[in-house]
Amino acid sequence: xxxxxxxxxxxxxxRDHLPILQILIPFCTAPLIVFLGYRSLAWPxxxxxxxxxxxxxxxxxxxxxxxxxxxxxLGGWAPPVGIEYRVDAANAFVLFLISATAxxxxxxxxxxxAHEIPCKNHALFYACFMLCVTGLMxxxxxxxxxxxxxxxxxxSLSTYVLVSQGSYRDKRALTAAYDYLIMGTIGATFFVxxxxxxxxxxxxxxxxxMADRLVGQGxxxxxxxxxxxxxxxxxxxxxxxxxxxxxxxxYTYAPSAVTTxxxxxxxxxxxYVVLRFMFTVFQPDFVFDTHILxxxxxxxxxxxxxxxxxxxxxxxxxxxxxxxSSIAQIGYMMLGIAMFSVTGLTATMVHxxxxxxxxxxxxxxxxxxxxxxxxxxxxxxxxxxxxxxxxGAAIVIGGLSLIGVPGTAGFISKWMLVQAAFEGGYWWLALxxxxxxxxxxxxxxxxxxxxxxxxxxxxxxxxxxxxxxxxPMWIAxxxxxxxxxxxxxxxxAASTAADGLMAGSAGMSEISSAAAAAADH
Amino acid sequence: MEHHLILRVVTKLLxxxxxxxxxxxxxxxxxxPGGGFQAGVIMAVAFILYGLVFGLDAVQQVxxxxxxxxxxxxxxxxxxxxxxxxxxxxxxxxxYGSLNPHHMSHGQHTGxxxxxAGVGITVTGVMIAIFYAFAGRAPRLGDDDW
Numbered sequence: 001x002x003x004x005x006x007x008x009x010x011x012x013x014x015r016d017h018l019p020i021l022q023i024l025i026p027f028c029t030a031p032l033i034v035f036l037g038y039r040s041l042a043w044p045x046x047x048x049x050x051x052x053x054x055x056x057x058x059x060x061x062x063x064x065x066x067x068x069x070x071x072x073x074l075g076g077w078a079p080p081v082g083i084e085y086r087v088d089a090a091n092a093f094v095l096f097l098i099s100a101t102a103x104x105x106x107x108x109x110x111x112x113x114a115h116e117i118p119c120k121n122h123a124l125f126y127a128c129f130m131l132c133v134t135g136l137m138x139x140x141x142x143x144x145x146x147x148x149x150x151x152x153x154x155x156s157l158s159t160y161v162l163v164s165q166g167s168y169r170d171k172r173a174l175t176a177a178y179d180y181l182i183m184g185t186i187g188a189t190f191f192v193x194x195x196x197x198x199x200x201x202x203x204x205x206x207x208x209x210m211a212d213r214l215v216g217q218g219x220x221x222x223x224x225x226x227x228x229x230x231x232x233x234x235x236x237x238x239x240x241x242x243x244x245x246x247x248x249x250x251y252t253y254a255p256s257a258v259t260t261x262x263x264x265x266x267x268x269x270x271x272y273v274v275l276r277f278m279f280t281v282f283q284p285d286f287v288f289d290t291h292i293l294x295x296x297x298x299x300x301x302x303x304x305x306x307x308x309x310x311x312x313x314x315x316x317x318x319x320x321x322x323x324x325s326s327i328a329q330i331g332y333m334m335l336g337i338a339m340f341s342v343t344g345l346t347a348t349m350v351h352x353x354x355x356x357x358x359x360x361x362x363x364x365x366x367x368x369x370x371x372x373x374x375x376x377x378x379x380x381x382x383x384x385x386x387x388x389x390x391x392g393a394a395i396v397i398g399g400l401s402l403i404g405v406p407g408t409a410g411f412i413s414k415w416m417l418v419q420a421a422f423e424g425g426y427w428w429l430a431l432x433x434x435x436x437x438x439x440x441x442x443x444x445x446x447x448x449x450x451x452x453x454x455x456x457x458x459x460x461x462x463x464x465x466x467x468x469x470x471x472p473m474w475i476a477x478x479x480x481x482x483x484x485x486x487x488x489x490x491x492x493a494a495s496t497a498a499d500g501l502m503a504g505s506a507g508m509s510e511i512s513s514a515a516a517a518a519a520d521h
Numbered sequence: 522m523e524h525h526l527i528l529r530v531v532t533k534l535l536x537x538x539x540x541x542x543x544x545x546x547x548x549x550x551x552x553x554p555g556g557g558f559q560a561g562v563i564m565a566v567a568f569i570l571y572g573l574v575f576g577l578d579a580v581q582q583v584x585x586x587x588x589x590x591x592x593x594x595x596x597x598x599x600x601x602x603x604x605x606x607x608x609x610x611x612x613x614x615x616x617y618g619s620l621n622p623h624h625m626s627h628g629q630h631t632g633x634x635x636x637x638a639g640v641g642i643t644v645t646g647v648m649i650a651i652f653y654a655f656a657g658r659a660p661r662l663g664d665d666d667w
Contacts, residue, residue: 010611011610011611012608024614028598028601030597031593031595032598034590034593035594037587037590072613072614074613074615075616076618
């Protein structure tokens, strides 16, 4: 018989619960939507919960902007035993991107989804959408390696369903979703094998604890194999160039709202995981010693920048062209990592955000074009820029940002990248970055030419898209311009994140002492 | 449906027993092997067996698809709701000890029972939903096709 023990406990406030609420709110919304089952309630619930997530993400971002971190112990079990949610500058930034994208995309989704998906699926669609948001944010917020895998599966499984919903417009969405399922599952399997090997070596799943125990294990073959498995597994999710095959079809055939959300967030969350594992769990020194950055990530990034851009130039479908352009842009982010400097990582983090909003604008414009022109093949959208002036202008802004014209968000990230190249003494790399931007000029110009200089297609509806699509599209477009002019917020957040990452687990080492102190207490 | 007499009689006998066993595994889960997931699967097996022998229509009369969908969501809500209740009591999410702050271990017992109940409900729902999804796709077998 246990004796009654008077335990002193200070009740946690709502502020202490912010990290879990970030996940819990969208997570509970999904089953609530299904449980209530009212089609008309689904959208408002999804929107309110993503708005709340955005508010929470903003509060978290402000709290950690000084380089500190917040640790939340699930179930009251202190790490490394229990699961820990850990918010620092790097992931608060990505959380903000994901929740902001969800909040902007949902108003756009209302009319887009009504047009592209049959009514009976709407409630389940929004439930899946919220699960996807939950999964992506969970991957980012957690400090537990196995938890990353669990959330990765939540986001992936819901993504496959969301992509397949494009089948009402084009049956090929089903094969696209199936391809993505196969590739995504292989990626997740590789990732979990990597985690398994790490667990075998260290006997822990907490990332910070794992990092501590991996110190000096650089020559251990098991650890090296784990690193390879994790990089390849997440590489599939990121769509690093030769592992990108699922991406073009998935983006092309998914419903417009889904493509917008995925393009702005899914690959970004995966890049965050790569960064977290490379620089926090494995040390920067370990990564450097494997030569992976110089011999694998770097060359593949360059290949992506050119090959994917070239393929994009020769596409005949606007949406597919944007998908290939995404692969090229992922190349820039990987190049930032490959340069192995704080400036390079800052460029990656900045581009992660800027490319997110740029692609959000463009894919929302695609949704508007699909609504009016029926499809986004170049011969169907001829002259639509004049018929839909607001959508056309948004495409131009997004396109300029994609190229990296000064005054747009895209310029800032390319500038940071070029700066990182000069800092590292790779002046030729700067030339290559500029050269690949010229390819972007070509594929963006093709769209602009089709939209403005061709005679309109007779079958298309020549009216502007509904206001509910225009407003989110322009919020993103204005964000593109704003973050191109006022760079304080974005550069501060990104460089704090990059500093933390390059410090390796040193930035995380307080964990053990903090946990020890908590245990003593 | 006058043939397969033995199958039908045995099924009718078994279904109740299987459900009883499911409840045993569910509630005895914290003292012996078992728990919500296993109990949920066993529970679903009772209905799937019934569906296999008496046909999809019969089992869907007992367990309509719309209820199955609600159950899937309900279980998750019970699980998360337990955690949220712990938060309302001023502790971390899923800190079951909070259910009985003076006997943390008793609180752990109460908490795990609720959480396992949530798991059991969802797994039952999901298993039956998967069965319905597959069984619903094939053309229904007529009596003469056996």
